[in-house]
Amino acid sequence: MKKAIHWLALGLLLALAACGGAPAASPGNEYGGATDAPAGGETAATDGEVDRSRLSGELYFYNWSDYVDPAILEQFQEEYGVEVIVDTYDSNEDMLAKVRAGNSGYDIVVPSDYAVQTMAIEDLGLPLDKSMLTNWTHLDPELLGQYFDEENAISVPYLLGLTGIAYNTEAFPEGVDSWAAMFDTAQVANYQGKLSMLEDERETPGAALKYLGKSLNETDPAALEEAQALLIAQKPLLAAYNSADVNRKLASGEYVIAHAWSGTAMQARNGLGDEFSGNPAITFVIPKEGGTIWMDNLVILKDSPNAYTAHVFINFLLRPEIAAQNAEYVGYITPNQDAVPLLSQEVRDLYDAGYAPTDENIDRLEWIVRDESTSAFTDLWTVVKGD
Amino acid sequence: MIEATSQPAATRAAKPAIERGRLTWGGLALTAHAVLMYLFLYVPITILVIFSFTRDEFGVRWTGFTFEWYTRLFANERLMGAAANTLYVAFASTLVSTILGTLLALAMERYRFRGRNATDALLYLPIVIPEIVMAVALLAFSAFVFDLIRLVTGESLRRNLTTVIIAHIAFSISFVVVVVRTSLKNFDRRLEEAAADLGADSWRTFWRITFPLILPGIIGGALLAFTLSLDDFIISLFLSGPGTSLLPVEVYNKVRRAVTPEINAISTLMLIFSISLVVLSQAVQRRR
Amino acid sequence: MALNPAQDELQRRERVRLAGLLAPGLLWLILFFALPLVVILIYSFMTNGPRGNVVFQPTLANYITLFTKSIYVNAYLRSIWASLLTTLICLLLGYPLALFIVRQPARWRTPLLFLILIPFWTNFLVRIYAWQIILANNGLINSSLDALGLPTITLLNTEGATLLGLVYGELPFMVLPLYAAIDRFDFTLLEAAADLGASRWRAFLRVMLPMTMPGVAAGSVLVFIPTLGQFVVSELLGGAKVDYLGNLIQRLFLRSNPPDWPLGSAMAMVMMLVLLVLILFYFRATTEDDR
Numbered sequence: 001m002k003k004a005i006h007w008l009a010l011g012l013l014l015a016l017a018a019c020g021g022a023p024a025a026s027p028g029n030e031y032g033g034a035t036d037a038p039a040g041g042e043t044a045a046t047d048g049e050v051d052r053s054r055l056s057g058e059l060y061f062y063n064w065s066d067y068v069d070p071a072i073l074e075q076f077q078e079e080y081g082v083e084v085i086v087d088t089y090d091s092n093e094d095m096l097a098k099v100r101a102g103n104s105g106y107d108i109v110v111p112s113d114y115a116v117q118t119m120a121i122e123d124l125g126l127p128l129d130k131s132m133l134t135n136w137t138h139l140d141p142e143l144l145g146q147y148f149d150e151e152n153a154i155s156v157p158y159l160l161g162l163t164g165i166a167y168n169t170e171a172f173p174e175g176v177d178s179w180a181a182m183f184d185t186a187q188v189a190n191y192q193g194k195l196s197m198l199e200d201e202r203e204t205p206g207a208a209l210k211y212l213g214k215s216l217n218e219t220d221p222a223a224l225e226e227a228q229a230l231l232i233a234q235k236p237l238l239a240a241y242n243s244a245d246v247n248r249k250l251a252s253g254e255y256v257i258a259h260a261w262s263g264t265a266m267q268a269r270n271g272l273g274d275e276f277s278g279n280p281a282i283t284f285v286i287p288k289e290g291g292t293i294w295m296d297n298l299v300i301l302k303d304s305p306n307a308y309t310a311h312v313f314i315n316f317l318l319r320p321e322i323a324a325q326n327a328e329y330v331g332y333i334t335p336n337q338d339a340v341p342l343l344s345q346e347v348r349d350l351y352d353a354g355y356a357p358t359d360e361n362i363d364r365l366e367w368i369v370r371d372e373s374t375s376a377f378t379d380l381w382t383v384v385k386g387d
Numbered sequence: 388m389i390e391a392t393s394q395p396a397a398t399r400a401a402k403p404a405i406e407r408g409r410l411t412w413g414g415l416a417l418t419a420h421a422v423l424m425y426l427f428l429y430v431p432i433t434i435l436v437i438f439s440f441t442r443d444e445f446g447v448r449w450t451g452f453t454f455e456w457y458t459r460l461f462a463n464e465r466l467m468g469a470a471a472n473t474l475y476v477a478f479a480s481t482l483v484s485t486i487l488g489t490l491l492a493l494a495m496e497r498y499r500f501r502g503r504n505a506t507d508a509l510l511y512l513p514i515v516i517p518e519i520v521m522a523v524a525l526l527a528f529s530a531f532v533f534d535l536i537r538l539v540t541g542e543s544l545r546r547n548l549t550t551v552i553i554a555h556i557a558f559s560i561s562f563v564v565v566v567v568r569t570s571l572k573n574f575d576r577r578l579e580e581a582a583a584d585l586g587a588d589s590w591r592t593f594w595r596i597t598f599p600l601i602l603p604g605i606i607g608g609a610l611l612a613f614t615l616s617l618d619d620f621i622i623s624l625f626l627s628g629p630g631t632s633l634l635p636v637e638v639y640n641k642v643r644r645a646v647t648p649e650i651n652a653i654s655t656l657m658l659i660f661s662i663s664l665v666v667l668s669q670a671v672q673r674r675r
Numbered sequence: 676m677a678l679n680p681a682q683d684e685l686q687r688r689e690r691v692r693l694a695g696l697l698a699p700g701l702l703w704l705i706l707f708f709a710l711p712l713v714v715i716l717i718y719s720f721m722t723n724g725p726r727g728n729v730v731f732q733p734t735l736a737n738y739i740t741l742f743t744k745s746i747y748v749n750a751y752l753r754s755i756w757a758s759l760l761t762t763l764i765c766l767l768l769g770y771p772l773a774l775f776i777v778r779q780p781a782r783w784r785t786p787l788l789f790l791i792l793i794p795f796w797t798n799f800l801v802r803i804y805a806w807q808i809i810l811a812n813n814g815l816i817n818s819s820l821d822a823l824g825l826p827t828i829t830l831l832n833t834e835g836a837t838l839l840g841l842v843y844g845e846l847p848f849m850v851l852p853l854y855a856a857i858d859r860f861d862f863t864l865l866e867a868a869a870d871l872g873a874s875r876w877r878a879f880l881r882v883m884l885p886m887t888m889p890g891v892a893a894g895s896v897l898v899f900i901p902t903l904g905q906f907v908v909s910e911l912l913g914g915a916k917v918d919y920l921g922n923l924i925q926r927l928f929l930r931s932n933p934p935d936w937p938l939g940s941a942m943a944m945v946m947m948l949v950l951l952v953l954i955l956f957y958f959r960a961t962t963e964d965d966r
Contacts, residue, residue, distance in 0.1 A: 060629040065640035085630040086465075088640045093727070093929040097523065098625065100728070101530035105545045105629035114932065118726045193812065193829055199915045202932055239812075240832050240914030245642075252445050254812055276444040276647065370932040372725040378931045379746070385918035386746045386753075413875065414778075421775040424768060425790060428846070431805035432794045434815070438808070447808050487700035494696035498689075506701065508951060513708055514896065515950040517904035519925050520715055520943040521708075523936070528711035557707040560700055565893050570855045572889040603858050607851045610792055611897075614847070618799045620907075638798045654797040661796040665789050 047315055048134035052080070056306040059084045059313055062095060062106040064296070066272065067159070069329035076316055082309055099124055099301060107304040108313065110296050114370040116155045117148035119299055125154030126300040132311040135318035138338040143295065147367065155297035156314055157335035159263075159327065162284075162357065162365060163203055163292035166246070166265035170281045171256035179211035179287045182259060183230050185237065192237040196249070197259040199241035201381035202368050203292060205231065207259055210289045217369045219376050231384045247272060251279040260284070262355045263332035270331065270346070286354060286361040293357060293365040295335065333357075432658070439651035446648040456648040466637060466653055473634040474660070476548060476623075477616040480555035485609040487556070488563025489601075495564065496571040513561040522625040525554050529626065546628035554626050555616045562615060563608035570604025617657075719940035727933030737941035747923075747942070754920035758902040761841040762849075765898045766891065768842070769849035773890075776850075777857045788854060791847050803840055803911045810836055810912070832914030840908040845901065849894040856890020896954055903946065920946060 061068070065088035073084040087106070089095045092115040098104050100122070111119055119125045130136055139157055149155045167176050171191065181187060188195065197204045206216040208227035218224070239255060249255045250268035260268075265284035271277035298317070300310045316322060324342035327334035333356040334340065340348065354361050442451040460466060495506065513521070533544045578600070582592040620635040627633055634657075638650060722732040741747045776787045794802065809815045810830040817827040830836060860883060868878035884891070906921035918926075920942075927939030 058630075062629070087627075087629060087632055088637075089624075090640055091929055093931070093934050094624065096727075097526065097929065101526050103530065103533055103543065103545060118933075121726055122728060193832070196914075199910070201926070201930065235916060238832075238914065238916065241916060242914070248445060252447065252813070372933070375723075375931075375933060375935070378927075378935065381926075382746045382750075382918065382923065385916070385922070386749050417771055417775045417778070420768075420771045424772045424846075427843070428791065428794050431802055431809065431843070432797065434808055435797065435801060435805045447811070447814070487703060490696045491700040494693055498693045498696075500693060506697070508955065509701075509704055509709060511896075511951060511954055512712070512947065513704070514900050515947045515954065516712070517921055517924050517943055517946065519904075519906075519921075519928055520940070520947075521711070523928055524711035524715045525707070527714045531714075553707055557703060560704060562897070564700075565897065566852050566855060569852050569889045569893045570859060572856075572859075574859070604855045607788075607855050611848070611851055614792060614795045617796055620799070635798055635800070638800055642800050642804060650798075650801055654801045658793065658797055662793060665786075665793075669785065 047312075047319070048132065050080070050312055051308075054308045055080055055082055055312065056309045057081075057083065059108070059306055059309050060106045061086045061313075062098075062104070062109045063088060064110060065090070067110065067296075067330055069326045071329075072317070072322055072326055075322075076313060079316075080309075080312065082313070084313065103303060104301065105305070106301055107306045107310040109299055109301060110158055111155075111299055112296050113146060113148045113294055113367060116297050116299060117370075120149055120154055124299075124302055126302045126304060126307055127153050128156065128300065129311055133315050133318065135315050135320075138318055138320050138323070138336045140335050140337040143335045146295065147369070149297070155299050156318070158296045158298045158317070159330060159332040160293065160295035160335055161332045162262040162286060162355070162361075163198070163207075163260070163294070164262065164265075164284060164286040164354075165257060166250055166260040166268060166282060166284045167257040168250065168253070168255075168279070168281050169283055176257065176285055177288050179207055179289050181257060181287075183208060183211045183234055185233055188234065188237045191256050193239050194254070194256045195238060195258060196240050196242040196246060196255050197234070197238060198246075198261075199243045201377050202370065202374070203243075204241070204259065205377055205380055205384075206292060206368060210287070210291065213289065216290075216292060216366045217374065219373050221376075224376060224380055228380050228383060232387050235384065235387065248276065250282050251276065253279070261332075263330065266331040266347075266350060266355055269350070272331065283353075284350075284355050286364055288364070290364040290366060291361075292368055294368065296332075435651050436655045436658070439648050439655045441648060444647065446651055456652040460649050460652045460656075463649065465632065466634070466649070469632045469634045469637045470653060470657065472548060472631060473617060476551050476555060476633065477613050479552045480559055480616045481609055481613040483552075484556045484559035484612045485563050485605060488560045488608055488612075489567050489605055491560065492564045492567035492571060492604075496568055496574075510561050510564050513558045514565070516558075518619070518621045521554075521558060522622045525550075525557075525622065526625045546626055548627070548631050550626045550628070551623055551631075551633065554622050555619060558619075558622070559612035559615055562611045563605075566608035566611060567601060567604040570601045570607075574600060715940045716944060718937050719944045721937045723933070723935045723937045725933065727931070727935065729936050734937075737938045738945070740938060741941055741945055750918055750920055750923050751946070753917070754903050757838070757841070757919060758899050761838065761845060761902045762895050762899045764838070764842050765845055765849040766895060769846055769853055769894065770891070773850050773853035773857050776854055777860075788851075791850050795847055799844065800907065800911070802843070803908060806836070806840055806843070806912060807831060831912065832916065834913060834917065837909045837913035837917075840912040841902055841905065844905075844908060845898040848897040848901070852893035852897060853887070853890040856887040856893075860886055892958055896957070900950060900954075903950070 059082050061084050063086055067088075068086065073086070077083050089098075092112050095109055095111065096115060096118060099106070099109060099119070116125075133156070136156075143157050143160065144152050165176055165179070165181060167181070169175070171194075172181075182195065182197065197207070202216070205224070205227050208230040209216060209218050209223060211230065212223065212226055214220075214223050214227075242249070242258075246255065246258050246260050247264045247267040250258055250260070250265070251271075258264075262284055265282060267278065269278045269280060269282040269284075298314050300307055300314070304310055317326070318336060320336055320338040321342055323334045323336035323339035327336075327339065328343055328347055333351065334343075340351070343351070350356075352358060357365060437449070438446045439456055440452050440454070441449050442453045442455075443449065491510065495503070495510070529546060529550055537543050574597075578596050579592050582596045583589070587595065618635060620639050623633040624636045624639075627636065634653070638653075641647075641650060718729055719737055720733050720735070722730045722734050722736070724730040772791075776784055776791075779787060807814070811817070812827070812829070812831065814831070816830060820827050864882050864886070865875075865878050868882050869875070873881065903919075904921040904924070905919065906925045909915065909917060909919050909922060915922075924939050924942050924946075927935045927942065
């Protein structure tokens with residue numbers, strides 16, 4: 001308990017400092033020097049002073065499945081002698097349920113944007129000691145201070161992604177640039193049974209709303225009704241609502257087009273680790289009507305038994321070469337701007353081609369907001385599924 | 388320990404007639420149906436086993452033979468550890484729930500007592516409850532109890548394999564009770580009375596008469612409990628602690644992302660393990 | 676009424692024995708099942724907070740929603756129908772199978788019984804996935820049809836596929852209790868019926884079926900209930916296109932943003948209550964007569 005208060009005080013101090021001062025306060029790196037990122041060899045030294053006597057033997061990391069490169073965990077163990085034990089979950093709500101109950105035993109969890117907000121409101125996250133996060137400066141400042149944690153008091157950006165359309169260029173030689181490819185039933189009838197939408201009560205109605213030219217977060221009943229009608233008309237033509245193995249089904253040709261996350265699309269194209277190799281005909285697009293941006297974040301739990309070690313681990317993950325290696329493995333986008341130059345040419349090309357926020361698509365991207373007003377989507381989705 | 392052959396004398400006497408019956412059209416149809424059913428049960432399993440040796444990384448096509456997935460699996464400590472945890476939980480919870488369930492079944496079938504109807508209802512509840520609801524209830528409850536323990540003793544507890552076992556026992560008991568009660572229902576109590584008349588005390592009567600006769604029911608109940616525990620996903624997810632992952636949880640998370648033949652491989656190993664266990668127990672029994 | 680001391684002593688011993696039989700299991704169930712369930716009961720009368728946290732503000736709103744909104748009523752009806760169908764198919768397939776096993780020579784019966792269960796000792800999801808491999812558009816059936824020059828058919832992501840998966844998943848839960856019941860059946864009774872001039876079919880309907888009814892009842896219950904609460908099969912084989920009760924409860928607890936535990940709890944409470952009444956009634960009707 002004392003420890004928690006100690007951290008809390010530190011966090012508050014830091015938050016105050018961040019409000020008042022320039023972000024260049026941390027040593028070593030100058031803000032804005034994205035292009036002259038430190039070379040890989042140097043970064044180990046920028047991890048700051050680590051008091052090895054305070055490190056625990058183990059660290060419990062509660063993460064999405066396949067969402068961290070196991071080689072990185074081995075390297076961390078080699079360097080610091082700490083074994084990182086990963087358990088996996090399948091939805092933010094799985095994780096929140098376990099964390100809310102208290103005493104979960106985990107140190108670090110990976111909530112998505114809106115779930116960070118929930119954790120902040122319910123005081124589940126430990127305020128970060130940013131003096132320990134010396135690699136913080138590598139993060140893209142554009143991605144910091146989002147609506148769900150404006151001071152980044154408890155959350156560190158981990159990986160982000162976009163939601164749009166992934167498709168097989170062999171089936172669509174002309175390319176796809178509109179949600180009409182998913183919602184115009186006359187078009188869809190040509191590849192009926194070979195397309196999927198996400199099994200997600202916000203993303204999927206959101207796509208319909210985008211097609212109608214509305215915001216993802218529109219809760220006007222008339223607009224929702226229209227979106228609902230679109231989804232019901234589309235349903236018989238779908239293979240499935242699927243947010244699970246879209247990567248595999250796109251790569252193997254079971255689907256020719258899918259409402260998908262950018263990382264799923266990248267996995268379908270490039271393969272996933274040593275699990276399967278990809279299909280180069282797959283590509284990803286944010287339709288002209290717009291798409292979603294979202295971000296997963298590292299949060300240290302308030303009741304974390306190993307908060308010190310957790311900070312050391314997060315700082316380790318923020319090293320550009322580690323972040324790059326991880327992003328390369330997982331297929332989602334690293335918020336670490338100094339890691340981007342270290343990515344393989346192939347992945348960087350995909351980033352530029354719209355798998356990541358670019359100048360071309362950034363204005364069409366929107367965050368999904370979730371609060372009491374958006375419970376209307378639960379009803380909408382229940383109607384669609386009940387039809 | 389396993390033997391499903393105990394028969395009342397009457398049935399044994401009837402055997403020859405049934406043997407004859409098998410030559411009829413009805414008997415043939417019955418056999419054909421059984422063959423089809425076993426095929427139905429085994430086609431997916433066979434595919435699973437075959438595709439644990441395929442080179443195809445999606446595990447959906449035969450593109451050549453390889454042992455690669457097994458080598459990879461043996462190197463995967465997570466999956467192997469989860470499999471060991473799962474077996475441990477299944478054995479422990481089956482043992483306890485079979486004993487408790489059999490006792491309850493005897494009480495329910497042999498006695499009339501106040502609160503019997505309420506007990507009946509309580510016994511059916513775990514069967515009626517959707518798994519997710521039980522999982523959430525147990526999660527909330529364990530958090531509450533842990534808080535209480537911390538307040539009283541200052542000791543900070545965590546969910547681990549024991550909490551999973553406790554939960555698995557809680558939902559398995561009812562299934563055991565249902566199956567064992569079935570075998571008690573058609574039970575000819577005159578056999579017990581005869582034993583008592585011959586001077587056997589109730590303990591001896593139970594072990595010599597009652598127990599062998601309801602053994603098929605007990606075995607059925609135990610097998611059901613074992614199967615349920617092996618397969619349980621959502622309660623295991625909620626009640627396991629950090630670093631004590633169970634196979635169904637691992638598989639669920641993995642399968643939802645991408646099935647690899649590695650999953651086929653571990654399923655094949657679990658099958659081989661279960662089958663050898665059965666064969667072993669049968670062999671031991673034969674010798675006895 | 677006065678009992679003589681010997682009777683008194685006998686009664687006391689019986690009572691001790693009953694307590695010994697009941698206490699361990701009952702205690703376990705009350706501690707680790709009934710008490711946690713009270714939590715859900717309380718939740719079902721609470722208000723859902725803005726972030727999906729349960730707010731302790733008593734209300735009946737959840738129950739009112741369930742009984743007044745047609746989407747929820749329909750989900751109940753649809754699920755009950757699907758479960759009934761699954762149970763019936765399992766019974767029709769399982770009864771002859773259990774009978775077949777009972778009629779085999781003694782040393783074959785146990786292995787045959789194990790053969791029913793062994794497929795179920797692999798993970799449930801993996802088994803369902805194996806069906807995906809078989810049924811998919813480019814799966815085993817369709818690629819074989821294609822190779823033979825026949826037109827392919829959509830098998831996966833249909834309600835038929837969901838039903839197939841459900842039957843596949845629940846069949847042993849029907850066969851086991853049926854086996855236990857038929858194993859206890861005295862087959863000489865069939866001969867007696869035949870001697871009295873009854874046809875085989877009539878003998879089955881009038882003698883064997885009633886006597887094995889406890890097994891039928893137990894099996895039906897064991898199949899019906901989990902089917903009602905399932906959510907994985909309709910997701911993986913049905914393409915997640917239709918919500919059954921299980922999907923809906925699962926979603927309210929774990930997938931919605933924000934989740935709605937109070938409504939989910941109420942939904943579960945109603946479902947359990949309905950089932951409990953049905954089952955107690957069913958067991959009374961099918962088994963009381965042999966007491």
